[in-house]
Amino acid sequence: MVKPRRAYHTLERAAAGPTYSQEAPYAPEVPYVPHGGAPVQVPMGGAGYGPLGGMANLHVSEPVPPRQQYQTAPLASSATDAPRILSFGSNTQEPVPVLPHERIIAQQTLGVPPLFKTSEHTNPPLGDTSYQVIDQGISGPDFLRMSMYNVPASAKLREATKLPLAVMARPFARAEVPIADFSQDEPPRCARCRTFMNPSMQFASGGSKFVCNMCQFVNRTPDYYFEQTDATGRRIDWQSRPELSVGTYDMELPPSYGTGSKLRHLFAIDTSRDSVKKGLVHVAAEAIRQALYGLDKTPGEGCLLPDTQVAIVAFHQSIIFFRFNASGQLEMLQDNNLQDPVVPPDLFVNPEEAFEGMSSLLDNLPNLFPNAPNHSCFGTLLKVGQDALGEAGGRISAICTTFPSMAPGKLVRRDSGLYTPPSNTQADSHQLAKELFLPTATWYTDMAKEYSKCGIGFDLFAFPTGYSDLTNFGFVAQASGGRHLVYPQYVGQRDARAFMVDFVEACAEPLVATQTALKFRTSNGLQIEKVWAPELGLMDSATNVLATIVYDGSLDPKLDVHVQCAVLYTTPWGTRRLRVCNIVSGVTDMFKAVLRFVDSDVVVAAIARQTTAQMFAKPLAMLRTAIVEKIREIFTAARTNSGTNMPSGYLVVPTQLRPLLPMSLALIKCPAFSPRTYMSDSRTHSARLIERMTVAQLSLYLYPRIYPVHELFDVQDGIDLTTLPMLEAKLSALSTGGCYLIFNGLKFLLFVTSTVPPALVRDLLGAESLDQVSPYLDELPVLDSDISRHTRELCAQLAEHVGRPWCPLQLAREVLLPT
Structure with a gap:
């Protein structure tokens, strides 16, 4: 028998993290983000109709002077005594992590072209990064992501980390995957745990038997599936069989699995x-x-x-x-x-x-x-x-x-x-939340089941x-x-x-899966606790499912943890297929080794989904407190179990958990949970967006990208998202007289300060003053100026970055509040 596949982990001392600038701590109290913050003057209502709208095709008659510099000044003073942190693997003291800088570093680390190899790399990059996946027998992060890529060997160790053990599945992230033809025979699977054949299963006895990677049960290979093995124990036809060579594949099923009809x-x-x-x-x-x-x-x-x-x-x-x-x-x-x-x-x-x-x-x-x-x-x-x-x-x-x-x-x-x-009273708060966020009309709940x-x-x-x-x-x-x-x-x-x-x-979905049935399977010692949204009538590329995992025993550090997600579905042309995704994770009994291979994006997504599920049962204030308490427990556990002599007043932040600080704070202030005044419809819609978003979409939704538009005049060789600086989502990062492009993955917000130079308004919006700009502007006008060209190019690249052909733009103006 060949040696079992092992998850690739490198546990050497981590390099020192990047040096962050001396700025104020992260404060998501941003007055300009579309879904929260202080008031912005965005007029609503009014008449008029036009599919292109506003000034989409406006051109100025005379070109403006190219490369004009626009003067700005700090909008708010920066704090000088920023909190300091100590990172695992480094004795250097650094300010609180800056998420925009982390995103740029993560994107640049992937190289050119950005590649992620599923058997050679371990932790996937941060959610808001672009890369191509090379499937080496394990599904890529676009299909499956785990909250831990070094799973604790025991429930006690997992509890000590205070981190959730979960997997995020997006089974139809791509429509085109290799297809294994089992239309005439039963797909091979384990007789004990019913796991489908996958690249991590090992063949023995010359190919007449195979060992299940989930439960270690030795199965007899069906006669129709038998093939000789080479000297290493690998089947000689493994390269021609998708179920033995790639982590994500489709199985064409026999008629015994039912028949469907065209979409x-x-x-x-x-x-x-x-x-x-x-x-x-x-x-x-x-x-x-x-x-x-x-x-x-x-x-x-x-x-x-x-x-x-x-x-x-x-x-x-x-x-x-x-x-x-x-x-x-x-x-x-x-x-x-x-x-x-x-x-x-x-x-x-x-x-x-x-x-x-x-x-x-x-x-x-x-x-x-x-x-x-x-x-x-x-x-x-x-x-x-x-x-x-x-x-x-x-x-x-x-x-x-x-x-x-x-x-x-x-x-x-x-x-x-x-x-x-x-x-007032907690009882009244609980009752109001239950009334507004719990579906009470039986007609709609019954129709949803049907x-x-x-x-x-x-x-x-x-x-x-x-x-x-x-x-x-x-x-x-x-x-x-x-x-x-x-x-x-x-x-x-x-x-x-x-x-x-x-x-x-x-x-325009390239693959619409109907009549679906979803099933997760995992290794011995673990079991699926709950699947969030387990019964969906339809799945497509926008469908994301969270599964939480609990222990029913202990794990052997010598063996890997495997998770398989299988979806039985009907294709748009009426055939029945099975979409199978597989992921592998290592096992460790060391606390630090666990934290070095944590996917903070999945941790945030798991906390967010579990919190939105409680909106109908608990007051929003209690939910916000629960999020804060959860984050406090995670970092308290990191400090307590780090084994490092740390001075008082220092926050210990494992490198992989750095994004957890700003993302969790942004989660508290999103419309679903914000302490600000929101209509219940806005909260409900925000919660449902969170439940459907991928980890990449959620990362951008909670912590949007912010670019200083007034600085784009100095771009020499075109817009490059991998190097273009982004601003922190805090007031002290903005300047008076500035103009900022904010992108949350759904829409652009063009925030213009009250003292913006008229030249900037003319070069970017084609008007002599902001009062002349239509409040219903949905995209930037086409103007013959450097800053207009660069900003429109930036918008196009950001839309392409999230896989959309076009994203709307909304104009927001700074409101001068009385002092």
């Missing part, structure tokens, strides 16, 4: 009075057209997967079906029976075959409901979607504006406006004008695995393009 996609449009008045029906029709036929409006140029069947329905106080009869003519059928609607047959069509009729429908749709009532039978729409797609599953994309006001699914306004945790059971994913694009009870209203989208995007106080000129990009991006 069907239902589009639903709210045609109530508010939706028509805002121009949303027109924007929705254009978004659907672009998804079906592309920008050129040509059959076959859309972003939907081939052979996808589509249908369109409208709803206000009744359901309106649009169906093509046998002769190809369009019929409009209205059903007023909200309790038991009847879905007409042959509702779904091939969009390429019905190009003319579908184009005519989308052209006329905005004019079909000029006098529609301002009611919404959203609950009935959910029943129609279930009946239309049935047990075969599929996807629904719903554009909704009006508060659900008709049964079934009628909602009442539980929140009168802004929600601030009350300061959608998950049938394999239906529900994407909700909501445009509320006020409180809309997203806790109930968006629960089906959350529970079914769909997307939940919110555009509050919608203004077409500002938000139309952002919605269309989001809508097309959701429809």
Whole structure:
């Protein structure tokens, strides 16, 4: 038998960390981040509509002088007595870690081109870094990430670290993976623990037996799977078999695993009075057209997967079906029976075959409901979607504006406006949290179960004008695995393009998995404690699942820990497949060795998800205290068990836990948990974003990138994200007269201070003063100036960095508060 595969770990003395500047400690009380902080003057509301909006195509008539320098001054004085830390592996004393600098160092460490080799490297880079993965028999960090890559050998040692043992899975991070063909035979797996064949399994007795890497059980190799082994004990065909050579692969399954049908996609449009008045029906029709036929409006140029069947329905106080009869003519059928609607047959069509009729429908749709009532039978729409797609599953994309006001699914306004945790009794606070953050409408909870059971994913694009009870209203989208995007106080000129990009991006998923079943397996001595969101009707590249792990015994430091994530699913073309992801971690009985191989991004994600799950049960103040207490326990354990004589007043921060300090503080101040005044809908939406985000998205969402735009005039050779300096998210890092680009992965915020030089406004925004700039600006105008070109290039590279074609921009101006 060959020697078992070992996780690669290097435990030599760590090099001294980077030297940080003498600045004030991290303070995420940033007045300019889109999702928190002090007031910024961002006007809302107003009239006007335009998909490009604002000054997207504005050009100045005369070029401005190139490379003009803009003078600034410190906005706030910097503190001189910054707290000091002592890092493991170094006797040097350093200030509190600076996360932007950590990100730059992590990106530069990966080299050019940035590569991560899964069997040679150990800890994955920080979440907000770009790199390519070379699969060497272990799944890359884009598929699986563990909170510890040196797992404690015992539950006692794990408890001493105070760190969670968890794994983050994103099974469909990439659509194209190697496929192992088992369409005629049963996929080989362990007879005891049912783990599927993977590269870490070892073959013995010339290939007639294999040893399970999870439970060490010796299995007999099936006759149809037998192959000779070489002198090292490795099968001679291992390179041609994905299940023996790569960590992530698909298995084509035999008919015994069931059969599926081709993907069907239902589009639903709210045609109530508010939706028509805002121009949303027109924007929705254009978004659907672009998804079906592309920008050129040509059959076959859309972003939907081939052979996808589509249908369109409208709803206000009744359901309106649009169906093509046998002769190809369009019929409009209205059903007023909200309790038991009847879905007409042959509702779904091939969009390429019905190009003319579908184009005519989308052209006329905005004019079909000029006098529609301002009611919404959203609950009935959910029943129609279930009946239309049935047990075969599929996807629904719903554009909704009006508060659900008709049964079934009628909602009442539980929140009168802004929600601030009350300061009276704990019982009252607990009751208010339970009422606002716990789904109480049984219609929506029951429909969510049915959608998950049938394999239906529900994407909700909501445009509320006020409180809309997203806790109930968006629960089906959350529970079914769909997307939940919110555009509050919608203004077409500002938000139309952002919605269309989001809508097309959701429809353009390269792989949509329906009728899914998820299962985690791990090594002897461990077991899966809980899988967060275990039953999703639909999975795609945006689906992320957290699994927490507990001990049911002790681990042998001579053996590795293995975790396998397997998803049984139906492909968009109707076949049944199994997506398998595998990860390996070492085992140690030394405290310091554990901390040297911790993924702080997964630790933050685990704490965040476990905290959002308690929003309906505990007051927000108690949740914030719990986060602080958890971080205190982690660093207290590091100090107590470090075995180093440390002077008082020094904070001991293991190198791998450096990002944990600013990220945890930012988590407390995000809209979901912030002590500031937020509407409950905003808190609910923020919590659901956190639950769906990857570790990279969560890192950027909590601690955004901040760039001084006024310094981009001096860029010589183009924008390079690997070297371009970023600012800390603190007031003392900003300057009066400055202009800053803030990016949280979802949108850009262009913060302009009150004393910004007019030359900067003219060169960047094409106006003589800020008062002349449209408050509904959604992207920078195209101007013939160095700073304009560099800033637009920076925006494009940041959007590409997060894998998006375009991100909206919002203008924020500094508010001068009375002193």
